[in-house]
Amino acid sequence: GIQVEQSPPDLILQEGANSTLRCNFSDSVNNLQWFHQNPWGQLINLFYIPSGTKQNGRLSATTVATERYSLLYISSSQTTDSGVYFCAVEREGGGNKLTFGTGTQLKVEL
Amino acid sequence: ETGVTQTPRHLVMGMTNKKSLKCEQHLGHNAMYWYKQSAKKPLELMFVYSLEERVENNSVPSRFSPECPNSSHLFLHLHTLQPEDSALYLCASSHRTQNEQFFGPGTRLTVL
Numbered sequence: 001g002i003q004v005e006q007s008p009p010d011l012i013l014q015e016g017a018n019s020t021l022r023c024n025f026s027d028s029v030n031n032l033q034w035f036h037q038n039p040w041g042q043l044i045n046l047f048y049i050p051s052g053t054k055q056n057g058r059l060s061a062t063t064v065a066t067e068r069y070s071l072l073y074i075s076s077s078q079t080t081d082s083g084v085y086f087c088a089v090e091r092e093g094g095g096n097k098l099t100f101g102t103g104t105q106l107k108v109e110l
Numbered sequence: 111e112t113g114v115t116q117t118p119r120h121l122v123m124g125m126t127n128k129k130s131l132k133c134e135q136h137l138g139h140n141a142m143y144w145y146k147q148s149a150k151k152p153l154e155l156m157f158v159y160s161l162e163e164r165v166e167n168n169s170v171p172s173r174f175s176p177e178c179p180n181s182s183h184l185f186l187h188l189h190t191l192q193p194e195d196s197a198l199y200l201c202a203s204s205h206r207t208q209n210e211q212f213f214g215p216g217t218r219l220t221v222l
Contacts, residue, residue: 030209031209031210033210033211035213040215041147041198041200041215041216041218042213042215042216043200043213045210045212045213048210086152086153088153088211090209095158095165095166096141096143096158096160096165096166096204096206096209097155097158097166097168098143098153098155098209098211099155100152100153100154101152102151102152103152
């Protein structure tokens with residue numbers, strides 16, 4: 001099956017700092033999503049981004065499908081950004097099946 | 111209600127009990143999913159339903175039995191579970207042809 005690797009696995013930031021999270025995948029995809037999992041377990045949709053660049057407030061994401069990676073940028077981080085960030089992909093011809101990466105655990109400190 | 115809801119939010123059960131998890135989506139989607147998230151592990155897909163038909167059973171033990179009576183509701187029936195089945199169970203939904211998935215808040219299951 002498709003492999004999804006996220007880096008870094010853990011990240012600690014001071015409030016106000018910027019960061020970049022990376023997602024590498026091993027096969028062609030027709031769906032890529034970024035999620036934020038809060039401390040209560042809820043998965044919050046950040047981006048649906050099989051290709052290109054999108055921005056939403058302090059967050060932006062870029063997927064370069066031909067090179068099989070995606071980046072999530074967080075600017076001016078806040079303590080509420082803490083949690084786990086997951087990348088999930090659907091392989092081309094994958095029949096709606098999302099494969100999740102292992103996540104990046106982010107902690108933003110005052 | 112909007113989005114995807116799940117009940118109960120927390121469940122503690124013994125190994126001989128039978129219980130059911132419920133998921134309901136209010137997004138007009140026609141595909142629904144069950145995922146399992148064990149501690150320190152990524153989400154694992156369990157079942158996929160598309161147009162109320164099961165299209166994927168990801169090698170899940172038969173003690174987990176899904177049911178999708180219509181495009182808005184999904185159940186996961188549990189019986190004779192093991193302690194290693196303790197996990198967060200998440201439901202999601204999407205359009206069948208554009209697979210942007212939206213998740214419910216999850217049911218945190220503890221098997222004693």
